[in-house]
Amino acid sequence: MSQRWRRLRILSPNDVTIAILEIREMAKRIDMSGAATAALATAVSELVTNVTKYADTGLISMRPxxxxxxPGIEVIVEDRGPGIADIEQAMKENVSTGGTLGLGLPGTRRLVDEFDIDSEPGQGTRVRIVKWG
Amino acid sequence: MNYEEFKLLYEISEIDYENVRKLGVRIAPAINDFIDRLYAYMREALGYEFDVHFPDEASLARAQSLSRRAWLEFLEAKWDDAYVKSRVRIGEVHAQLQIQPRHYLATMNKSLELWSHFAHTMAPDQSDLSKLIESMWRVGQMEGALVVDVYSQRTGEIISQQSRALTDMSTPITAIWDGILMLPVVGIVDSRRAQDIMQRMLEQIAEKRAIVFILDISGVAVVDTAVANHLIRMTKAARLMGSYTIVSGLSPSVAQTIVELGIEVGDMKTTGNLQDALKIAFDRAGVEQKIGAK
Incomplete structure (x- = not known):
């Protein structure tokens, strides 16, 4: 039985908070452990923040x-922003074009169990993550 | 907001504007009659709401003159910047006055019905009359969508302003001892809130001449790179002011997350619980800790 996607539009920095609240709600519902929930919520926060910073608007979909x-949760965060020219480079430590710590993407990957990223310059970015626990 | 999108959604072309203009020339003379009938309808249909929005003759007269101007503009059918601006303004006013969207839309519908009636009675000889009326309905309904859109946007802004006011109230910096300040941070920290916390923190450090500042984050839901970045900056800024910051309340899962993210906390002092932080704070502030001793 496949679960229904919960979709939220990402329109403003406020939506980072909303996405975190939603993911915690879902994690609680499926009895995810506290540690896994913290890691997942942090990963979601990173990804959605990236959307508001680089792409302006996007979409987050989540489902058990x-x-x-x-218990596990699958999350897809996508946008039609500028995209990432060099994904390999972006996945390295301390590479940031946003004036921050530059740990976002590689750090996010370490927080979750599955991590796929698709990006095309000018087309947008799509990140899919799965967290078990 | 993209106004061109509205035209696209309602399939409105130059021809529609021309049609409204053609019709407008014929029916605009009925404007006073129109306003009388429209407000009679509103008084009847809105009941109590009508009295709330128009408590006296002056406010009613003001609203009527604004409606009059808006409808004359509508019948001139010029889709220029000034026109768009005035429609946005209408949406803002409706949001401010908390007029229900259903009341606005019903009134819009009634208005278009009235104008259709005037078209039939005042311009029965007009060629293509039904086409002209159809154009008027379409432009009118698009205008309604535009106003409601602005309305919902403003309402959203009001909500986020209110939530901001709430978070402002949730920065209770307390002096727990001479030279020791404490701030428990609870909930979700976004950039805006982090900046706000930092500003208050630094102000209080200056005002209370704090030697130690304890930032308890046990109630923070998520510590991501952005939040960690803010914590590090707060610590640095406080140090420049001669104050020592202790970040307390790092739960096992938050500690693990920070390590996984690869965040270098540097020489930021952190503790797992508030008790350890207090011990360090008392040491630094030179407070003797002899519990029970006089």
């Missing part, structure tokens, strides 16, 4: 992932 006896 299905695996026997282990």
């Amino acid at each position: 992932a299905v695996q026997i006896r282990r």
